[in-house]
Amino acid sequence: MSRLLEMKGLTKRFGPVLACDNVDLKLDAGEIVGLLGENGAGKSTLVKMLFGIYEPDAGEIYFDGQLADIEGPGDAIAQGIGMVHQHFQLVPPLTVAENIMLGAEVVPEGGPGSVVGVMNMAAAEERVLELSKRFGLKVDPSAVVEDLPVGVQQRVEILKALNRGARLLILDEPTAVLTPKETDELLKVMRSLADTGVGIIFITHKLREVLAVTDRVTVLRNGKYIGSAETAESTQQSLAEMMVGRSVVLRVEKGTAHPGSSVLEVRDLRVRDDRGSAAVQGMSFDVREGEILGIAGVEGNGQRELVEAITGIRHSESGAILFGGIDMTNATPREVSEWGVAHIPENREKDGLVDNYSVADNMVLNTYFKEPFASRGIRVVDAIRKWASKLIEKFDVRPRTITSPVKSLSGGNKQKVIVARELSAENKLIVASQPTRGVDVGSIEFIHNQLVHQRDKGRAVLLVSAELDEILSLSDRVAVVYEGRVVAELDGATATREEIGLLMAGGSASEAAVS
Amino acid sequence: MSTIKPIPLVLAGLSLLAAILLYAWDGQQTEAVVSRAVVEAGPLLLGALCGLLCERSGVINIGIEGTMLMSAFAGFFIASYSGVIWIGMLGGLAMSAVVGLFLAWTSVTLKQDQIIAGTIINIFALGFTSFYYVQGRTMPGVPRVAIPVLKDLPFVGPMLFDHGILTYSAMFIVVAVHLMLYRTRWGLRTRAIGEHPSAADTVGVNVITLRYRNVILGGLLAGVAGLHLLQSASSFQRGMTNGKGFIALAVMLFGRYRPFGAMGAALLFGLLGGIQAQLQFKQALDIPPQFFGMIPYLLTIIVLAAAGLAARPPAAAGTPYEGA
Numbered sequence: 027m028s029r030l031l032e033m034k035g036l037t038k039r040f041g042p043v044l045a046c047d048n049v050d051l052k053l054d055a056g057e058i059v060g061l062l063g064e065n066g067a068g069k070s071t072l073v074k075m076l077f078g079i080y081e082p083d084a085g086e087i088y089f090d091g092q093l094a095d096i097e098g099p100g101d102a103i104a105q106g107i108g109m110v111h112q113h114f115q116l117v118p119p120l121t122v123a124e125n126i127m128l129g130a131e132v133v134p135e136g137g138p139g140s141v142v143g144v145m146n147m148a149a150a151e152e153r154v155l156e157l158s159k160r161f162g163l164k165v166d167p168s169a170v171v172e173d174l175p176v177g178v179q180q181r182v183e184i185l186k187a188l189n190r191g192a193r194l195l196i197l198d199e200p201t202a203v204l205t206p207k208e209t210d211e212l213l214k215v216m217r218s219l220a221d222t223g224v225g226i227i228f229i230t231h232k233l234r235e236v237l238a239v240t241d242r243v244t245v246l247r248n249g250k251y252i253g254s255a256e257t258a259e260s261t262q263q264s265l266a267e268m269m270v271g272r273s274v275v276l277r278v279e280k281g282t283a284h285p286g287s288s289v290l291e292v293r294d295l296r297v298r299d300d301r302g303s304a305a306v307q308g309m310s311f312d313v314r315e316g317e318i319l320g321i322a323g324v325e326g327n328g329q330r331e332l333v334e335a336i337t338g339i340r341h342s343e344s345g346a347i348l349f350g351g352i353d354m355t356n357a358t359p360r361e362v363s364e365w366g367v368a369h370i371p372e373n374r375e376k377d378g379l380v381d382n383y384s385v386a387d388n389m390v391l392n393t394y395f396k397e398p399f400a401s402r403g404i405r406v407v408d409a410i411r412k413w414a415s416k417l418i419e420k421f422d423v424r425p426r427t428i429t430s431p432v433k434s435l436s437g438g439n440k441q442k443v444i445v446a447r448e449l450s451a452e453n454k455l456i457v458a459s460q461p462t463r464g465v466d467v468g469s470i471e472f473i474h475n476q477l478v479h480q481r482d483k484g485r486a487v488l489l490v491s492a493e494l495d496e497i498l499s500l501s502d503r504v505a506v507v508y509e510g511r512v513v514a515e516l517d518g519a520t521a522t523r524e525e526i527g528l529l530m531a532g533g534s535a536s537e538a539a540v541s
Numbered sequence: 542m543s544t545i546k547p548i549p550l551v552l553a554g555l556s557l558l559a560a561i562l563l564y565a566w567d568g569q570q571t572e573a574v575v576s577r578a579v580v581e582a583g584p585l586l587l588g589a590l591c592g593l594l595c596e597r598s599g600v601i602n603i604g605i606e607g608t609m610l611m612s613a614f615a616g617f618f619i620a621s622y623s624g625v626i627w628i629g630m631l632g633g634l635a636m637s638a639v640v641g642l643f644l645a646w647t648s649v650t651l652k653q654d655q656i657i658a659g660t661i662i663n664i665f666a667l668g669f670t671s672f673y674y675v676q677g678r679t680m681p682g683v684p685r686v687a688i689p690v691l692k693d694l695p696f697v698g699p700m701l702f703d704h705g706i707l708t709y710s711a712m713f714i715v716v717a718v719h720l721m722l723y724r725t726r727w728g729l730r731t732r733a734i735g736e737h738p739s740a741a742d743t744v745g746v747n748v749i750t751l752r753y754r755n756v757i758l759g760g761l762l763a764g765v766a767g768l769h770l771l772q773s774a775s776s777f778q779r780g781m782t783n784g785k786g787f788i789a790l791a792v793m794l795f796g797r798y799r800p801f802g803a804m805g806a807a808l809l810f811g812l813l814g815g816i817q818a819q820l821q822f823k824q825a826l827d828i829p830p831q832f833f834g835m836i837p838y839l840l841t842i843i844v845l846a847a848a849g850l851a852a853r854p855p856a857a858a859g860t861p862y863e864g865a
């Protein structure tokens with residue numbers, strides 16, 4: 027196969043942070059290269075330079091053997107480079123066809139319409155259907171994007187790139203928000219695209235996916251090129267060690283649980299979602315001291331609303347939520363937090379952090395009004411700084427600065443800030459929702475150990491995750507939810523991937539037992 | 542996008558029925574009211590379309606009031622000194638484009654708070670036009686065109702076919718904006734940069750340039766609105782916009798950021814104005830005219846409270862674009 031891309035010595039600095047330092051990357055046509063590295067290693071920065079979003083401080087990009095001059099995304103697209111971004115770049119109220127055609131609208135030549143650029147949407151939808159058939163990516167061109175599940179939105183993103191004739195496709199953490207089934211489908215599509223000669227750069231934190239689909243991997247650490255390896259000669263363990271630079275324990279070490287009395291009791295809870303339809307439809311379960319209850323389920327089966335109701339963010343229609351026997355249904359978030367509930371929210375930017383505040387201020391979001399961080403209503407900045415410095419050290423937040431705004435951190439480090447804050451306070455119950463989404467292997471190991479550690483200290487942990495491996499390796503008990511109900515409660519030690527997977531998809535418990 | 546919705550249809554039907562009944566009851570007065578309603582709706586609709594174009598591209602424009610005032614001011618004095626109304630109107634448009642450019646520069650390039658930029662425009666316009674106002678001047682009138690035959694039709698004749706040219710232009714512009722927004726490449730890109738600018742940027746659409754263009758274009762529409770006020774009043778007066786630029790914002794919201802929605806809302810406000818004028822003229826009821834004068838503003842507050850909750854503004858409105 028011919029050499030498609032060669033990046034030589036790419037360097038990019040953001041103020042004090044050297045995000046990419048002299049990085050090389052090679053890619054052949056029809057090849058899938060996995061780009062790995064810890065959070066903040068510079069993966070997104072590297073591919074954004076390739077796509078023309080950032081201008082490199084130094085380095086050269088050869089595309090198709092020619093020195094490429096990429097001034098902006100428009101240039102990149104014109105040369106045949108497509109990108110699916112870590113954060114979706116779709117306009118929610120527009121249709122699938124409108125999103126795919128944006129920037130490459132179908133405007134028939136000639137006639138008065140062409141002067142003002144009248145589009146032919148029928149032809150556009152036709153074209154989308156044709157693309158969708160050709161690449162086996164099923165979409166409805168006239169559907170409105172915001173009504174679609176994330177998996178389908180992801181397909182739209184890929185079609186958008188393919189529509190522009192991408193010969194090089196960059197996928198930046200495309201699987202972070204997908205269900206296991208959607209992920210499998212995506213990996214298949216990637217393979218068949220590569221078979222048609224498209225070169226793919228695949229960024230992910232999930233080593234299972236890397237081993238399943240890539241031909242080769244390139245690893246970055248702290249902005250530096252660490253090395254490349256053939257996938258066939260790699261294992262999860264070897265890749266993890268290359269990324270982190272030390273040996274990583276991929277399996278969670280945990281002893282048996284010694285559960286005590288109930289900390290959280292949820293009784294026949296009913297909660298509505300934003301659109302007013304029933305999301306939680308009569309859930310009941312307990313979480314006891316010293317145990318981790320894992321809530322497994324495909325996203326969108328009421329988990330989000332459940333967590334929001336427990337933490338006081340969302341109104342419960344009926345039923346009861348009891349903390350240590352006290353009825354706290356529809357208590358305010360402050361009351362819930364004061365009682366001793368720590369919350370690691372699913373949407374960290376929205377519910378967990380104030381993006382423009384410094385790391386230090388974010389570390390005291392739930393305690394800023396209390397001693398020693400405030401005295402008679404006045405903030406004690408020294409105490410806040412000291413506390414924050416201690417936490418970023420202990421929880422390995424990078425870069426080690428407490429004054430920079432939290433929005434300048436990479437996704438995984440933002441998550442560490444939340445985990446640090448929530449797990450350092452005195453708590454009785456920890457509600458952790460998708461705690462390791464988009465987080466690198468080293469940090470996953472760390473966060474998992476922290477959760478087990480909390481359990482061993484006698485705290486109750488409610489873990490909500492769409493990641494089956496996470497549920498299986500952490501939970502003492504597993505509650506599987508489907509369409510707003512708990513459809514089964516299983517013993518964490520004996521539950522299998524297949525069994526939970528079937529229940530999550532709406533299969534009955536007896537079917538699951540047979541399989 | 543343009544599926545037929547039952548509620549507006551029923552409302553339109555009911556209004557038509559009411560109009561027929563009223564017409565049968567007192568033809569002359571009904572004709573006067575609806576004709577006046579269309580004229581009153583003109584500047585509100587144009588102002589709302591200005592707000593709509595800006596906000597759909599992600600820039601909140603609360604400086605409509607000031608832009609209208611500046612345009613009316615420039616239009617009046619240039620027409621007055623040159624003696625040619627067309628030159629005056631061009632002058633008014635040029636002035637409103639400059640105001641649009643100012644808003645674009647502060648909010649898109651300097652990334653300043655858009656509400657403050659709009660407020661500055663309003664305060665500046667009021668002060669500037671009051672200070673340089675010269676009393677006692679006149680200007681040539683804005684041409685009025687009665688379309689032969691059609692104007693003699695009962696009811697619809699005076700309503701639609703006997704107006705100043707700027708009222709016709711409002712009718713034309715609303716159709717044009719609707720078609721442009723939903724059918725053209727420009728429209729698709731405009732809707733995209735107001736909702737999710739980085740999505741447009743990453744497919745090669747220049748967000749900054751397009752926002753500039755649309756905010757200036759919006760300024761021009763507010764300019765036409767200001768000239769429309771001149772058309773009705775035949776001369777400039779201090780503070781002659783009288784809050785219409787703000788009512789236009791309510792019209793935009795009430796119309797849910799859609800051109801034809803804005804048209805419906807503008808006609809509703811216009812009808813109130815028409816009824817008020819007619820009652821005042823006839824002294825038909827023993828109600829102080831100030832009471833009717835108050836109604837549009839009261840309605841504005843109610844609309845802002847009620848429609849503000851229901852209408853979903855473009856997601857990126859008010860946020861400067863920082864890059865992907």
Ligand SMILES: Nc1ncnc2c1ncn2[C@@H]1O[C@H](COP(=O)(O)OP(=O)(O)OP(=O)(O)O)[C@@H](O)[C@H]1O
Binds near residue numbers: 064434
């Ligand atoms: N626009 C920016 N301004 C300032 N700093 C930035 C910017 N973008 C990235 N950084 C910094 O550059 C470094 C590399 O970030 P990058 O987003 O490339 O990491 P990543 O490898 O994609 O991480 P993740 O796996 O969390 O997505 C980080 O330290 C980040 O804080």
Ligand SMILES: [Mg+2]
Binds near residue numbers: 071
């Ligand atoms: Mg990244």
